[in-house]
Amino acid sequence: DAKTTQPPSMDCAEGRAANLPCNHSTISGNEYVYWYRQIHSQGPQYIIHGLKNNETNEMASLIITEDRKSSTLILPHATLRDTAVYYCIVRVTDSWGKFQFGAGTQVVVTP
Amino acid sequence: DAGVIQSPRHEVTEMGQEVTLRCKPISGHDYLFWYRQTMMRGLELLIYFNNNVPIDDSGMPEDRFSAKMPNASFSTLKIQPSEPRDSAVYFCASSLMATSPLHFGNGTRLTVT
Numbered sequence: 286d287a288k289t290t291q292p293p294s295m296d297c298a299e300g301r302a303a304n305l306p307c308n309h310s311t312i313s314g315n316e317y318v319y320w321y322r323q324i325h326s327q328g329p330q331y332i333i334h335g336l337k338n339n340e341t342n343e344m345a346s347l348i349i350t351e352d353r354k355s356s357t358l359i360l361p362h363a364t365l366r367d368t369a370v371y372y373c374i375v376r377v378t379d380s381w382g383k384f385q386f387g388a389g390t391q392v393v394v395t396p
Numbered sequence: 397d398a399g400v401i402q403s404p405r406h407e408v409t410e411m412g413q414e415v416t417l418r419c420k421p422i423s424g425h426d427y428l429f430w431y432r433q434t435m436m437r438g439l440e441l442l443i444y445f446n447n448n449v450p451i452d453d454s455g456m457p458e459d460r461f462s463a464k465m466p467n468a469s470f471s472t473l474k475i476q477p478s479e480p481r482d483s484a485v486y487f488c489a490s491s492l493m494a495t496s497p498l499h500f501g502n503g504t505r506l507t508v509t
Contacts, residue, residue, distance in 0.1 A: 317495065319497065321498075327502060327503075328400075328487050328489070328500030328501055328502050328503055329439070329487070329489075329498070329500050330500070331497035331498060331499065334497060372439075376495075384429070384441065384498055385441060386431075386438060386439035386441075387438075388438055389438075
């Protein structure tokens with residue numbers, strides 16, 4: 286699976302959009318980009334995933350560059366409850382499902 | 397759906413004792429994963445199963461660790477004998493298919509004294 290690079294931390298003001306970057310320059314054509322987050326003392330929570338098209342759901346939007354070497358997770362209106370560690374993961378779509386989590390980005394939403 | 401259920405939520409034991417962690421995946425999910433999380437090493441994949449068969453156990457730290465999945469609705473992770481360095485939060489997760497998102501339980505916090 287391709288390796289991902291994320292900033293270790295970032296701050297965001299409550300009510301503003303949070304844009305979380307992820308680099309995955311070695312991504313292959315059959316690899317999806319997944320985003321998870323982990324709120325303190327809870328299990329990781331799935332947010333969104335995509336292959337090459339931009340995706341949106343009730344939680345966030347995922348923007349993938351045309352060359353697929355990077356992506357951005359957008360939380361449109363950050364709240365204090367969005368304070369968490371956010372993980373960007375790239376995974377192949379073969380039959381041997383396997384997720385490897387990196388260090389992630391610690392996002393702190395401030396009032 | 398009740399989600400992935402792990403038990404116990406907390407476990408405190410003495411060094412040398414056997415510890416068994418339990419997991420009930422979401423019904424119908426074909427994949428089950430065991431992860432361990434520590435401050436130093438983050439989230440580590442220990443082992444995963446597909447249709448109750450262990451596929452990759454390369455993350456299991458040593459022979460003291462073993463995992464089983466006797467049926468589609470139950471899995472155990474056993475540590476025998478336990479050591480203080482095994483102290484961590486252990487998560488179980490399941491997914492429907494290879495490309496499906498993982499659903500995590502709330503973890504078992506293990507403390508070995």
